[in-house]
Amino acid sequence: MGVPQLGCRCAVCTSTDPRNHRTRPSIHIQHGETQILIDAPPELRLQLLRTGLDQHLDAVLITHTHADHIMGLDDIRGFTIYTGRTVPVYAEASALDDLKRVFRYIFFPYPPGVSIPQIEFREITGVLEIGxxxxxxxxxxxxxxxxxxxxxxxxxxxxxxxxxxxxxxxxxxxxxxxxxxxxxxxxxxxxxxxxxxxxxxxxxxxxxxxxxxxxxxxxxxxxNAELPEGMELAYDGQVIELA
The missing domain is CATH 3.60.15.10 (Ribonuclease Z/Hydroxyacylglutathione hydrolase-like)
Incomplete structure (x- = not known):
């Protein structure tokens, strides 16, 4: 539900620590020139703008189709409008069925000038090579x-x-x-x-x-003070570099 949670006035929901302000989970991964997203939560547009990751995207991977993981998918249109490129969205067959139902309007015929996400659904059947x-x-x-x-x-x-x-x-x-x-x-x-x-x-x-x-x-x-060494809570906007 995100934090702050609607209607709640607990210490975490009213905290001034930005690491306690939590949008729904997703992750952006970059390796060289390749950039992908895993999941597309409702706050995706705000997440991308806040982190400056709104210029390039090679693919979106979907873990599952609960609302907190897919309801930002329409915002992919921001990438397709300015690049002219179709963005592939990868998911399992059952998840693709859900996505095609929820976002069926994307595939309606529209007159020129109407903005819709230019995405292509692709089934995950094994290891993926993306960039x-x-x-x-x-x-x-x-x-x-x-x-x-x-x-x-x-x-x-x-x-x-x-x-x-x-x-x-x-x-x-x-x-x-x-x-x-x-x-x-x-x-x-x-x-x-x-x-x-x-x-x-x-x-x-x-x-x-x-x-x-x-x-x-x-x-x-x-x-974090309670956790064993090598473990910590993630927070919005966190950047991790792996060698």
Whole structure:
């Protein structure tokens, strides 16, 4: 729901620490000239403008089709208007069905001069090669819903997860950076809560772990002080460089 949360006046929602101000999760990845997004949340336009990442985009990858991960997809039109390039959007077959239903207006016939996102839906069936990036899709579960995580080199992005199958667990070994779901302090049926996320990170042993998809349960400074070495909360606009 983002932080501040509507109607809430808790210490985190009223915090002046910008690291407690949380839009819905997505990540921008750049390798050389290649730039991709994973997910397109409702605040995508604001995220891109705030970080100056609004000039070039090679692809969008979708983990799953809950509203907080796709409802900014229409804002991709900003890239296509000024570049004249179609942006591919990659997702599983079931997710593509959802996207075509939710964004069906994109494919209606329009007269010249009408602005619509120029996107092309592409099915994820295996490892992706996008520009200079090799991207491995990984199966995880969001409650009973099968969704995707992604591994790119020594980095993995695992959001909205409550269960990691054994085959995926093997593929999450040897990471320099793991970005992992840690919704709140109390257990949740479809997300890792903080203690579970810490347990998973301790077992996978990445060099560094950032926790994402955070609610107002988790104050940035207070929670970071409690975390084991090598683990921390992610925050909006954070930039991480990997060698």
């Amino acid at each position: 200079t990036l090799t991207i491995e899709p990984l199966r995880v579960f969001h409650g009973e819903m099968p969704i995707l995580a992604f591994r790119i080199g020594d980095f993995a992005y695992v959001t909205d997860v409550s269960y990691i199958p054994p085959d995926t667990w093997v593929r999450l070994q040897g990471l320099k950076l793991l970005i992992l779901d840690a919704l709140r302090r109390e257990p949740h049926p479809t997300h890792f809560h903080l203690a579970k996320a810490i347990e998973v990170a301790n077992e996978l042993k990445p060099a560094r772990t950032l926790f994402t998809h955070l609610t107002h349960d988790l104050d940035y400074e207070t929670t």
